[in-house]
Amino acid sequence: MARKRRPIALALVIATAVALAAPTVATARTININAQTKLHLVKNGKNGNQLRERGTATGTLPGPVVALFTVSLTSITGTVTLLPEKGSITLTISGRPTGSRRGKTTASGTMTIVAGTGRYSGARGSASFNGTLDRSTWATTVHATGSLTY
Secondary structure (H helix, E strand, O other), rough: HHHHHHHHHHHHHHHHHHHHHHOOOOOEEEEEEEEEEEEEEEEOOOOEEEEEEEEEEOOOOOEEEEEEEEEEHHHHHHHHEEOOOOOEEEEEEEEEEEEEOOOEEEEEEEEEEEEEEEEOOEEEEEEEEEEEEEOOOOEEEEEEEEEEEE
């Protein structure tokens, strides 16, 4: 009788070991983004068209923000890194100025989430943005809406 139980017990041990060794698949989570950022100039590039800025985001992903923008009369491009609790999210932006009045330039465009760390590892998604740049102080305010999967 003991001999018949051994193969069954051995099979159970092997099945348990295989199940424990199998990689687990995390379920991706998608959230809607509704965020506002206020940035201030840290450094202006030599030719004046690169702006390195820092600030704070509020809304869906609150926390510090660092950004590097390249601006011209017809386009705005750059990289923005959000630093919410337990990770970071990096995105690229592409936009264009939409108007200028009383020393302030308005702009709109798109953001593509290209990377994430920590809790946001494997982050991807997109958003649209609109914002204002004060040309006397280089302070920037931006509102973005979109989705993030991580």
